[in-house]
Amino acid sequence: MSVAKLKITPTKIIPILLFIFLIVLRFWKSAEWFSFNFDEEYQALLAWSQVKDFHPIWIGVSASNFGFYLGPAFTYLNALLFWIGNGDLSVLAYFSSFFGIITTISLYFVASRIFSKKVGLISAILYGFSALLIYFDHRFWNPTPIAFVTIWLLYSLYRAEKDTRWFILSTIIMASGLHLHLSLMVYWPLVIFLVLKNIKKISLSIWMISIFSYLAVVSPLIVFDINHNFDDLLGPIRYVLSPKTSGSVFGLDQLIYHLNNVWFSISRALYLKPYTNIQEEHGLGAHGDMTRPVFLISLFVVLIFVWFFRKAIKERKFQILAWMIVSILLFYLLYPSIGCEYYLLGFFIMTTIVLGLFLEKVSWKLLTPLFAIYIAINSVTIFTTTQSQYGLTTRRNLINQIMPLIGNSPFSLETVGKDPRPYHPYGGWRYLFQTYGNHPSSSSADEYFGWIYPDEFTSEKLLYRVVISEVISYSDMNTPIATVSSGVFTSYIFKLNQ
Template identity: 25%
Template sequence: MKKRIISWLKNNWILVLILLVGAFLRLYKINEFMTFLGDEGRDVIVVRNLLVKADPILIGPGTSIGSMYLGPLYYYFIAPFLFLFNFSPVGPAVEIAFLGVITIFLIYKVSKEWFGETASIFSSILYAISPVVIIYSRSSWNPNIMPFFALFSIYSIWKVWKEKKYNWLIVTVISYAFVLQSHYLGLLLAPVLFIFWLISKVPVKYTLIAGSVFLFLMSPLFIFDIRHDWMNTKAFYKFLTVRQETVSIKPWKAIPNVYPIFVDINTSLLTGKNLLVGKIITPLIILSLAWFIAVRKRIKQFNKPLLVLIIWLGFALLGLALYKQHIYDHYFGFIFPALFILLGFILQFVYKTKFKILAILIFLILVFVNLKNSPILFSPNRQLQRSENVSKDIINKSLGEAFNFAVVAERNYEDGYQYFLEKENSKMVEIDPQIPE
């Protein structure tokens, strides 16, 4: 057994090194770097009530736009680590960091299986050191689980389509349920999965089993909706049909926005927020892709994994281009892996041509700009410590008397403090803001 482990480490030392670097960048002083504000406080309050009071959860976090609720899978997902860390919010953050490292491994595995070892090295290294990816891999927040489960959804439907392993359809629907319950932009992954399910001609038996599993995982949200006069369904319908200031229902209007959004995504994820490099790398990606497709067309052979990536990114860009509000980095979570796998493939393709030196140069430039802007080079925010210290100070000053707690702030930050006030069994009294007397 020992010899087999040593042999595996010798054969996979590059992967091990990449994973160690990725783990370090995500776990380094995680208790000081992790985000802990209103959303994070709200989540641990809900999960603590589940663990301490056996209070079942039927809905997840609310959306920032549209007054809708996600499903509760994320809350059940982080519950074990909150318990294992003695109800410290650091526990779920560590869990997300571990999931981030597993995502690096999955990117390496998928890239290697689809395109080759060189592509897998390029893609996994760049994913491991991407500042934006690191930031969203070291805090407990519902959108932060999207990259792993989105990639696992795509990889499992690939198994169904290409290898006819129909049992993987169950993995697909489980993974997609997590995606959909982490952020509603996960809906943009649905047409991709549907297309490959359709062309796979899955036997009815497997479809029925997978469909039943998916409905079971979505059932808490469905039960909540029944109990509350279809509140979520009505809000979603209104979001799509009434809120024209948020989403355009005219697809042709998205076309002019596709390229600028692609530049923004590449700048955020691939170039460490370096706009100049982002503007350069985007046309290079498009031209290299066109070059590869032209070569394949001449030999009448198309790369099936590349087709998956193109469809995945195509629906994502079209959907994001229809969105009229500001697009934040975490909105890209469901395509985080796709971009890095695509870039790894392109770098490998160029590397194997007479322009090998160009591929190496681009890779080194990307490594430089990402490391230069690595979040561990900046001072930690210590939001968790501040919330805990302020809460302790409030408890001390209350002198054991009952008190009401409120925060005067532009956004919702009170849950971060409230969690520790509840955890320490303070005499905080909650009042209904609608009944001030």
């Protein structure tokens, strides 16, 4: 082999170094910062019940207020990870960071195959180093795979235009959406349109495999509905017929709110302020000190979208991407309740492709310093993150201080904070105690999740009352026998009268 062939050039070494740094950034303090809240606890308790006593389940977590339950696939994945890690949440933290890297690689592959390697690399850099999206990958709940599923649906639909066998993958992906998040269902009109457009090219075998695959993936939901008078299937229909009963009615206020959120989010996906954290940026519980949008960033991205949609009208290769973006935006804007930012995870990953297409003609001499600045700014945000005070390690340390004080005695668990609701803003603690300490005999979580662990209730007389306060001080007519703190959390331990 000649020396020339072994020569290492900047064009070869820089992408390798970038990828190594991306791995470091995305795994940085994965377990320490892991954000475990009410929604994550709901999923975790369902998954742990499978580890304790495996049995077929037909549904997973509920989907918003539509009266619909998702399929159990994500619960099974969570249970598998818990089985590997013996219930330790660290395994979810590391898997989520790893999955974010897999999604970034998938984005590079898909954008490179559909458009060009340069578009793929630009998109992967923008997505992979985004502080906001790294924050999302420090959580683990059913929306986690949305971006991954979206990018592979995009790829399958593009490939299906030339080879209809790819509709089989499209069908499987759409079926999997019923196990993950209902926002993925908004792509059905586009999928159906493309199927009808290519219907003459679809063979009987492709139809049969697609139908069988779809039914196989959604079979748990079918079994559940057959045994429950189609209650799950009829849930969204009841919602549409009587939306006021769920407290969700579309109006101008929601439309304006969601328009503002899109404007905010397209800036936040590219820039978050330093010294912030996941709880604030995701508005978890009583938190909500989010990074405000940078006007010029939002305006710049909106103008790029104008350019893109004008190109999409004339150029077919942009049209599937354009219609997928329109689909998710229409869903979000017209959503008849408060739409959270994570509903836009599919939009974010497609936005990076649009930006990649716009920047494709810009020379690397100009792009290199721009990306260096982008990576540096987002890295500063990550390295100055103040999430540790709320994260998994901090919570586990608090439990480690509490347990020697109460031993194996029966105790109740309560949570308090700035938000007056008893548990929803402070969720996670019940599962944390059962994993790193001992399960409480009663807790604030029981009202919401007690049906998952009925075997863990006990008639034993409570000997201790444990109150966990977030940020604020807690006072009671009784005096605690001990007070311990970790991060923003303080625990007050009361001895109950015998």
